[in-house]
Amino acid sequence: MSGAVALRRALAAIPDPEIPVLTIEDLGILRDVRAVGQRVEVGVTPTYSGCPALDVIRGDIERCIRDHGFDPDVRTVLSPPWTTDWLSVDARRRLQEHGVAPPRRRDATGGLLELPVACPVCGDQHTTEVAHFASTPCQALRRCDACSEPFQHLKEH
Amino acid sequence: MSVAAHDGIAVFTLRLADDCLVLSHRLAQWSSRAPTLEEDVALTNIALDLLGQGRSLYALAAGLDGSGRSEDEYAYGRDERQFLNCQLVEQENGDFAQTVARQLLYSTFQQHLWSALEASRDETLAAIAAKALTEVRYHVDHATRWTLRLGDGTVESHERMQAALERLWPYTAELFEDDDVVANGGVEPRLLRAAWEADIDAVLTEATLQRPEPAWAPSGGRRGIHTESFGYMLAEMQHLHRCHPGATW
Numbered sequence: 001m002s003g004a005v006a007l008r009r010a011l012a013a014i015p016d017p018e019i020p021v022l023t024i025e026d027l028g029i030l031r032d033v034r035a036v037g038q039r040v041e042v043g044v045t046p047t048y049s050g051c052p053a054l055d056v057i058r059g060d061i062e063r064c065i066r067d068h069g070f071d072p073d074v075r076t077v078l079s080p081p082w083t084t085d086w087l088s089v090d091a092r093r094r095l096q097e098h099g100v101a102p103p104r105r106r107d108a109t110g111g112l113l114e115l116p117v118a119c120p121v122c123g124d125q126h127t128t129e130v131a132h133f134a135s136t137p138c139q140a141l142r143r144c145d146a147c148s149e150p151f152q153h154l155k156e157h
Numbered sequence: 158m159s160v161a162a163h164d165g166i167a168v169f170t171l172r173l174a175d176d177c178l179v180l181s182h183r184l185a186q187w188s189s190r191a192p193t194l195e196e197d198v199a200l201t202n203i204a205l206d207l208l209g210q211g212r213s214l215y216a217l218a219a220g221l222d223g224s225g226r227s228e229d230e231y232a233y234g235r236d237e238r239q240f241l242n243c244q245l246v247e248q249e250n251g252d253f254a255q256t257v258a259r260q261l262l263y264s265t266f267q268q269h270l271w272s273a274l275e276a277s278r279d280e281t282l283a284a285i286a287a288k289a290l291t292e293v294r295y296h297v298d299h300a301t302r303w304t305l306r307l308g309d310g311t312v313e314s315h316e317r318m319q320a321a322l323e324r325l326w327p328y329t330a331e332l333f334e335d336d337d338v339v340a341n342g343g344v345e346p347r348l349l350r351a352a353w354e355a356d357i358d359a360v361l362t363e364a365t366l367q368r369p370e371p372a373w374a375p376s377g378g379r380r381g382i383h384t385e386s387f388g389y390m391l392a393e394m395q396h397l398h399r400c401h402p403g404a405t406w
Contacts, residue, residue, distance in 0.1 A: 049288055136202065
């Protein structure tokens, strides 16, 4: 395996500091990786403009590139803006397994394809929003009407 | 591009950046003081969005005005008269109703602004606008929910919400003011007024609140003239950097 391929894999495996069950590639934060001689250019898209985790992610990426013997050049890519629609099916499943309700899938016009937010613990479709704005802007706090478990919901964005 | 148009878009961008920074700081002042824990988190998360948008705009302004200044230099290195934010965003938090009213009036304006700027011929500004638009929808949603709850709530909450609107309404005139800054790639604020009024009227009606009558129309923020409380806010915000220039942590 060449150094560049190994680096690409290592970058894709960097966990998100806020939701470590997902990698920066799962979330769509890692946009593109390009090796230009000794320099490696990486484009990252912030989930939210003021996301404090982005500075940590940037540091993680730079360290990873240096560890592989390259020079990092990390750039912020604002367009197209980040959306939860970029989360893969596998990423949604892993979120659910860790007790976080994944963002609901949407069609091309932004319409929700699944209406209820199901409880990630017992799977019941009857849940109630407790707080629309929870610990981070991307999450809401809900409670399951069936098993009473409180859980976080990664909001559609 | 002519020199005037070049300068215009730089000033236009700086005005929006200062709006974001100043409102962000005001909202951050609620940290540990909001009525409930959830609200504390919601207000500071909105503050964080605005800070992020402000940082992107300062980076753009530094290129447009040719100064190459850092975000910190814009935030901590300028005096009151060099800030070009509108006077609405610098108004004190007041009681919770006043903060909600300020959020409703300004976020709704900002939503229309970002929406128009998505088509800006300046690609970076268009990208920042498209990103910010996804965020400001939450801010409008938050302010609308609280306006309905307070306006159509108890006698006390209704009175406070109405009083907050009366207090802040005059400062909304400045949002739509035209002046001689012609921004190539910007948007003329007066064009946003009708859509803003329609949105605000719909929320106020549902919240059983009255739209205040037009009264005096203070102005000057866009030219660096600010209300008394802004100086105090700035002194607090800039204190550490002024004492320890270049401090990092």
